[in-house]
Amino acid sequence: MKKTAFITGATSGIGMATAKLFAKNGVKLILCGRRKDRLKNLSETLSALTEVFTLSFDIRNKEEVFAAVESLPKAFSAIDILINDAGNAHGMDTIDEGNTNDWDAMLDINVKGLLYVSKAIIPKMIERKSGHIINIGSTAGKEVYPKGNVYCASKHAVDAINKGMRLDLNGKGIKVGAINPGLVETEFSQVRFKGDSERAEKVYQGYTPLKPEDIADVIWFAVTRPPHVNIADLTVMCLDQASSTIVNKKG
Ligand code: 8X3
Numbered sequence: 001m002k003k004t005a006f007i008t009g010a011t012s013g014i015g016m017a018t019a020k021l022f023a024k025n026g027v028k029l030i031l032c033g034r035r036k037d038r039l040k041n042l043s044e045t046l047s048a049l050t051e052v053f054t055l056s057f058d059i060r061n062k063e064e065v066f067a068a069v070e071s072l073p074k075a076f077s078a079i080d081i082l083i084n085d086a087g088n089a090h091g092m093d094t095i096d097e098g099n100t101n102d103w104d105a106m107l108d109i110n111v112k113g114l115l116y117v118s119k120a121i122i123p124k125m126i127e128r129k130s131g132h133i134i135n136i137g138s139t140a141g142k143e144v145y146p147k148g149n150v151y152c153a154s155k156h157a158v159d160a161i162n163k164g165m166r167l168d169l170n171g172k173g174i175k176v177g178a179i180n181p182g183l184v185e186t187e188f189s190q191v192r193f194k195g196d197s198e199r200a201e202k203v204y205q206g207y208t209p210l211k212p213e214d215i216a217d218v219i220w221f222a223v224t225r226p227p228h229v230n231i232a233d234l235t236v237m238c239l240d241q242a243s244s245t246i247v248n249k250k251g
Pocket of ligand 1: 137138139140181182183184188244
């Protein structure tokens with residue numbers, strides 16, 4: 001039987017790379033994001049490879065999240081794999097200078113949004129005694145770096161939620177695991193630095209960062225293990241990264 005995957009944050013970065021890799025392997029896709037034009041383009045491309053359904057909603061709005069999941073047609077309603085990828089960093093300031101709207105966005109999207117989507121999907125997985133949830137964490141969920149304060153807090157929350165989900169879903173036939181990427185070259189820093197391209201590009205200069213496809217490969221590895229194997233928690237960095245603050249940059 002063909003598996004069905006629900007991917008949040010599918011319109012860019014790791015979510016999009018995962019959607020493409022899953023499509024190549026014939027996984028049925030529910031692609032989620034805010035940006036309808038991007039969803040439409042991606043869906044048109046991937047429809048050549050697999051069945052695709054798109055859901056556009058604001059993950060910060062719980063009514064929208066539950067209504068979107070509820071609206072899935074029967075053919076897409078049995079979700080085998082949930083990739084909780086939607087997440088962003090907004091700003092990088094000391095705690096005294098941080099912007100409270102940025103804090104709200106990071107906690108609302110990275111933490112509460114992930115919870116809303118999971119709550120909307122988990123009950124049916126429990127009914128079917130089967131499912132696989134992959135939470136995209138971060139090295140920022142394992143350590144705190146200067147000016148990372150609230151972003152790191154949001155990813156530490158993802159780390160705790162991943163552990164909590166695994167405890168609460170134990171014995172129900174559902175796999176729960178986190179993949180925690182380090183530096184991956186995506187739109188992440190463009191968003192974090194609010195379109196300051198020079199500052200964003202500098203994050204990835206002088207070394208070879210991970211690509212979204214590298215993380216998609218790891219996700220694919222996790223979802224293709226035998227039924228008794230669960231990848232519970234995996235941190236992935238590029239060769240030149242040793243920790244959030246130690247990166248071997250040339251020049
Ligand atoms: C993204 C990695 O190093 O910017 O989660 O926190 S980092």
